[in-house]
Amino acid sequence: MISIIVAIAKNWVIGINNTIPWNIPQDRLWFKKHTLHKTIIMGRNTYESIGYALPYRHSIVLTNTMKNIYSNRLSIVNTVQEVLSLLNNDYEYLVIGGAQIYKLFFKYTNRLYITYIDLLVYGNIFFPIFNLKNWDPIYTKYKCCNKVNLCFKILEKK
Numbered sequence: 001m002i003s004i005i006v007a008i009a010k011n012w013v014i015g016i017n018n019t020i021p022w023n024i025p026q027d028r029l030w031f032k033k034h035t036l037h038k039t040i041i042m043g044r045n046t047y048e049s050i051g052y053a054l055p056y057r058h059s060i061v062l063t064n065t066m067k068n069i070y071s072n073r074l075s076i077v078n079t080v081q082e083v084l085s086l087l088n089n090d091y092e093y094l095v096i097g098g099a100q101i102y103k104l105f106f107k108y109t110n111r112l113y114i115t116y117i118d119l120l121v122y123g124n125i126f127f128p129i130f131n132l133k134n135w136d137p138i139y140t141k142y143k144c145c146n147k148v149n150l151c152f153k154i155l156e157k158k
């Protein structure tokens, strides 16, 4: 199963200049909780913004410009089809961004882990608009971190 995990500001911003425009430890904990010991799928920009393959996860990076690598920790691949061919239906795979990769994988996605960040944020990377009517909320939790209101949601495709 393919899932997406993303943190979204009120104006749908998710990034600026290849970074994330907020610093919210509670959201990093949520990300860690839902990605540890799983395979995570990302675009080359997101991989470069993180700077390394995250520990205790297998990273698949989609790129047209990097050399192919296949190891336990890191796979560097060139097409969506190649990513899909690496997946096994018995496991959950997390698409972790950024915007280009969310767009490519949205149609294959059955579950969304969304952190709504209650801020209007200046940025140049946006999550693709989607229709909430096609998704059932199965989990909702409100929290406040560094004076920012957060809503953690899990949604499943109807």
Ligand SMILES: NC(=O)c1ccc[n+]([C@@H]2O[C@H](COP(=O)([O-])OP(=O)(O)OC[C@H]3O[C@@H](n4cnc5c(N)ncnc54)[C@H](OP(=O)(O)O)[C@@H]3O)[C@@H](O)[C@H]2O)c1
Residues within 6 Å of the ligand: 005, 006, 007, 008, 013, 014, 015, 016, 017, 018, 019, 020, 042, 043, 044, 045, 046, 047, 049, 062, 063, 064, 065, 066, 077, 078, 079, 080, 096, 097, 098, 099, 100, 101, 102, 104, 125
């Ligand atoms: N708020 C959040 O939860 C969150 C999560 C993740 C990322 N972000 C932010 O999002 C931003 C990055 O997003 P982005 O949209 O700029 O980049 P991205 O989706 O991370 O990566 C884009 C790159 O992926 C590769 N790619 C895209 N489509 C491809 C295809 N069909 N086949 C092969 N390779 C393909 C290309 O790499 P090449 O150029 O090498 O060909 C492309 O430049 C950053 O600001 C990051 O901090 C936010």
